[in-house]
Amino acid sequence: MLESSSVLLFIVFALLFISLLCVVLIRKNGTAALIWHEIIKEKITNFIMNQSKERRILNFVLQNAVRGDPCSVMETIDKYCSEKEWAMNVGDVKGVILDKTVEEINPKVALELGTYCGYSAVRIARLLKAGARLLTVEFNPEFAAIAKQMIEFAGVQDKVKLLEGPSEVIIPQLKKKYEVDTLDFVFVDHWKDRYAPDTILLQVLCRSLLPAGQISNQLTHGITTWKSGRDTLLSPSSAFNFPS
Numbered sequence: 001m002l003e004s005s006s007v008l009l010f011i012v013f014a015l016l017f018i019s020l021l022c023v024v025l026i027r028k029n030g031t032a033a034l035i036w037h038e039i040i041k042e043k044i045t046n047f048i049m050n051q052s053k054e055r056r057i058l059n060f061v062l063q064n065a066v067r068g069d070p071c072s073v074m075e076t077i078d079k080y081c082s083e084k085e086w087a088m089n090v091g092d093v094k095g096v097i098l099d100k101t102v103e104e105i106n107p108k109v110a111l112e113l114g115t116y117c118g119y120s121a122v123r124i125a126r127l128l129k130a131g132a133r134l135l136t137v138e139f140n141p142e143f144a145a146i147a148k149q150m151i152e153f154a155g156v157q158d159k160v161k162l163l164e165g166p167s168e169v170i171i172p173q174l175k176k177k178y179e180v181d182t183l184d185f186v187f188v189d190h191w192k193d194r195y196a197p198d199t200i201l202l203q204v205l206c207r208s209l210l211p212a213g214q215i216s217n218q219l220t221h222g223i224t225t226w227k228s229g230r231d232t233l234l235s236p237s238s239a240f241n242f243p244s
């Protein structure tokens with residue numbers, strides 16, 4: 001009797017110790033925090049609410065933002081993601097750098113690789129001048145559906161075309177299927193392993209209209225890598241031209 005109660009006591013203390021260890025780890029270690037928040041906690045919340053995080057973000061926007069006001073949509077997404085759940089939007093800090101680049105380049109045709117919930121698409125689209133357009137590429141059907149609603153709610157749907165599918169399939173179709181002759185601005189923000197191959201794909205597609213030897217220079221000079229190393233802005237000094 002005494003033996004079994006001391007075993008039970010040991011288990012309780014061991015569990016308490018492990019829980020305490022986990023809490024300290026989550027607070028002190030970035031990777032542990034990421035695993036807890038982004039994998040374990042998110043999966044539990046999705047299961048309990050029977051709803052994805054991206055759907056929760058959209059619902060929060062639909063309930064709290066002003067329809068037809070892109071800035072209100074952006075602010076509401078930022079509020080949700082800073083107060084409730086982190087999400088992989090470019091966010092308000094890096095968003096300011098994105099804004100500056102878009103304003104500086106003033107693109108007629110812009111391309112975004114990686115739409116997610118549409119945050120950066122709304123952010124870019126609100127700065128486009130009349131007649132300019134943004135093509136944004138997303139291969140996850142759930143994210144694409146959410147982004148479409150987000151873009152429409154923000155009132156920028158006339159400036160944004162969402163192309164659903166993998167970037168490596170969409171990029172070669174830009175010229176013929178989507179009537180793109182020139183790309184003035186590319187925001188590369190999809191999965192990291194596609195950064196280089198898709199950049200090369202864009203290079204190859206515009207090769208014949210650029211003087212030999214200038215392509216790599218032009219691209220190297222045009223690329224700004226964010227501090228986090230995650231997102232890349234591709235803003236060549238002159239546009240990407242697609243050969244006819």
Ligand SMILES: C[S@@+](CC[C@H](N)C(=O)[O-])C[C@H]1O[C@@H](n2cnc3c(N)ncnc32)[C@H](O)[C@@H]1O
Pocket residue numbers: 088089090091113114115116117118119120121137138139140143165166167168189190191194
């Ligand atoms: C970091 S998120 C994009 C965030 C978004 N630009 C923003 O700031 O609001 C990356 C997105 O790229 C998408 N993605 C990743 N690889 C892709 C590919 N090869 N083709 C199309 N979409 C891709 C993912 O599904 C994800 O939604």
